Amino acid sequence: MSLNLVDAKRNSNEINLLTREICGYMHWLRAEGIDFWKKTELRPAVSAPQTQTLEMVRAEMGDCQRCKLAPLRTNLVFGVGDSKAELMFVGEGPGADEDIKGEPFVGKAGQLLTKMIAAMGLSREQVYIANIIKCRPPMNRNPELDEIAACRPFLDQQITAIGPKVICALGKFSAQTLLNTQARISDLRGKFHDLNGVKVLPTFHPAYLLRNPGEKKRVWQDLQVIMAELNLTPKGHQ
Ligand code: SF4
Numbered sequence: 001m002s003l004n005l006v007d008a009k010r011n012s013n014e015i016n017l018l019t020r021e022i023c024g025y026m027h028w029l030r031a032e033g034i035d036f037w038k039k040t041e042l043r044p045a046v047s048a049p050q051t052q053t054l055e056m057v058r059a060e061m062g063d064c065q066r067c068k069l070a071p072l073r074t075n076l077v078f079g080v081g082d083s084k085a086e087l088m089f090v091g092e093g094p095g096a097d098e099d100i101k102g103e104p105f106v107g108k109a110g111q112l113l114t115k116m117i118a119a120m121g122l123s124r125e126q127v128y129i130a131n132i133i134k135c136r137p138p139m140n141r142n143p144e145l146d147e148i149a150a151c152r153p154f155l156d157q158q159i160t161a162i163g164p165k166v167i168c169a170l171g172k173f174s175a176q177t178l179l180n181t182q183a184r185i186s187d188l189r190g191k192f193h194d195l196n197g198v199k200v201l202p203t204f205h206p207a208y209l210l211r212n213p214g215e216k217k218r219v220w221q222d223l224q225v226i227m228a229e230l231n232l233t234p235k236g237h238q
Contacts, residue, residue, distance in 0.1 A: 054083045057157040061134070067150035069135035069143075075102030079130030079158060086230055088128045088164040089113065090155070091205065092173040093143050099136035104129045109207040113170070116206065120223055121232050128162050130155060132177050142173060152177070159198065166226050167198055171205025190222045192229070201226055 058078050077094040080103055097107035105113045114124055133143045133151040169175040172185040179193050188202040203222035204215050
């Protein structure tokens, strides 16, 4: 008998012996009333994070006092629109009109945004509109880093809850904050950028358009990029 055959026979004997021992151990377990094969429920080691709805995000904010803008506000401006919108608009922060009404983009710039949305063949109710921060900075100054750090998590939760296909970042501040970049709005606008799998297209803020109506043409070009992505038909062509 060759050496290999001797090794194979020895291995086979060891496997048989091991199998008999396992079978004997299982019989003993059964005799002791332990059902070895009892079906057990498989559970993930870590429970999956609960999907938050917009209502849950708003409830978590409550009467938010997380930054120094809280005592200055009339109303916290959370956001409005379709909670499952494919398209979301994100501006910088509430202005005076928004602070009073508790709704984003309701002043002159807001009226222009409403017209832009209508030109895309949509209504305000079919999109979702929010801001980077939810309380009005004094004198409409830019939000400060500590304010953004305190408020940004709620915008991220809103985005997760809504699950938009496209976010239109309105203005330099929104685009730079969302995309974590210092690039100029003129370099960022008109093309898609990635935010955790969501397509972000920056364009000029409606308030900037009110001061520079000559730029409306470029904004319309930007909106058409979004419309092509979402298969939207412009108003008047339906
Ligand atoms: S800006 Fe945001 S973080 Fe600051 S108080 Fe308002 S809701 Fe809270």
